[in-house]
Amino acid sequence: MKKTNVLLTGASGTVGFEALQQLLQKDYFNVTAFDKKTKLSTEKLAPFKNQITLIYGDITNPKDLENIKDVDAVIHLAAIIPPLADEMPELAHNVNTKGTQNLIQQLEAHSPNAFFMYSSSISVYGDRIENPYIHIGDPLIPSEGDAYAETKIKAEQAVQNSQLNWTIFRLAAIMGNHKMSKLMFHQPLNTALEIATPRDTARAFVNAIENETAVAKQIFNLGGGETCRISYEHFLERSFAIFGLGKLDFPEHAFADKNFHCGYYADGDVLEKNLNFRQDTLEDFFAMEAEKVSSIKKMAACIFKKPVKWYLLKQSEPLEAWQNNDKKLKQHFFNLQ
Ligand SMILES: O=c1ccn([C@@H]2O[C@H](COP(=O)(O)OP(=O)(O)O[C@H]3O[C@H](CO)[C@@H](O)[C@H](O)[C@H]3O)[C@@H](O)[C@H]2O)c(=O)[nH]1
Known part of the structure; x- marks a missing residue:
């Protein structure tokens, strides 16, 4: 049986590293990991170099993407996230929006049948203190000055306008290895918070590869569900x-x-029904x-x-x-x- 060629961008990140390990547990995936070369990414990815094709490059530079060919499925996680995205909005725009456009162009030219899975964010809904139950069709009104959310909305549009088959997951609060930062105080204490662990989040993407038809051309809210609120x-x-x-x-x-931003995903169970990715609760x-x-x-x-x-x-x-x-x-x- 022909193996599925999976491209994973941002493979050393919080969600990406979980996705990498889960992909490698299955023997029917050929994994290509694309990531920016940093001390952290080199350290984290080095142990896997014999099991994967490893491409270091900058997603903002189309030349660095030229070796990406014959891809069947893409989990696109490479991004600049807050707080850096707020401090360097131009960089965030280049990586999150333009970088996504560059990747789409490369795939359209050399892997036109690729299934493109995009990681968006709950931040696109903006401040939901007054109305914390979020549905997928709710208006996208990023909070004032939230450059990161703007980049994610634009990237979502690029994905939807592409010639590729696609799905978009808007990730809830991903609690993982992120360091405590000044963002801690930006969030109101009465925020309704639904978390998803990095490993459950990664599982949704990995399971989506085999369930392309069920999730294609749709946008989903991805959260841990009621037990994660x-x-x-x-x-x-x-x-x-x-x-x-x-x-x-x-x-x-x-x-x-x-x-x-943040809130409870009122319709988060839809993705769970399709992909059966949840294993962790808040207590876990x-x-x-x-x-x-x-x-x-x-x-x-x-x-x-x-x-x-x-x-x-x-x-x-x-x-x-x-x-x-x-x-x-x-x-x-x-x-x-
Ligand atoms: O210019 C850059 C900047 C970052 N990265 C990589 O992108 C990944 C980002 O990882 P991390 O900062 O840990 O982010 P996560 O918390 O895993 O973010 C995930 O979840 C976010 C939503 O919560 C999404 O916006 C992101 O796309 C998705 O990767 C890392 O591998 C970076 O090396 C690049 O490849 N190029």
Whole structure:
């Protein structure tokens, strides 16, 4: 039987690395991994170099894509995600939108029958504090200044306008190896949060390869479902306890009131019915997180929790805006009277 040639972009990323390992568990896939050459990607992908075709390159440069040929299925994950996407919106546009267009062009020319699976994001729906139950047909209204969401919307359009067969998954909050950053304070504490673990997310893409007809030419919300829902405040409380950081005792105005994203996917079960990708619950996620924290690390965090929380709080842009009475930024982050 002829093997399916799968191209995986962003193979060393949080979702990509899970997808790579899952693809390699099946013997009917020939995997080509495309990624940017960085210290991290080299380290993570080196152990697989005998099992895959490895192409290092920059997706913004069409020349780097020239060796991509005879592909049957594509899992396109290479992207600049927040917070970097917010700090460097032009780079995000080049990689996320133009890079996707470049890849589509290469595939249209050399793999016109390829099935293109695109990873979009829940950020495209914008602020859903008032109305947290999200459906696929809801309007796409990114939060003010959310360059990342804009790049994802444009890339979605490029995918839909392509000559290829395609599917688009709008990923919920993917909780994985992402570092804590200033984004932590951009998200209002009363945000309705539905997570999906990287391995469940990857499984959806991998299972879609064999279920192309069921998902082709459609857009889906991809989340962990009812067992993966929590408020952001409770999510942080649980995480702080796991890391030995004690209570979530930040001052008023540390967290924004608005202009972020996330919510509950009201129609997320549709993708699950098609692809049967969910295995993890929130409790599994917290158990995995707890396993990552050694007792020594937890003890150190416990001893140093005050300076650690002070350091985190220093990164709160909402609090900084409030303290500086920066009218524009206060307006951006808070519901003012
Ligand atoms: O110019 C670049 C920048 C990044 N990458 C690669 O892209 C991947 C990004 O991974 P990561 O930053 O860990 O992102 P994830 O959290 O895995 O993001 C996934 O989930 C997001 C939605 O939550 C989607 O927007 C992304 O496309 C999808 O990869 C990595 O392999 C990078 O090396 C490139 O190939 N070229």
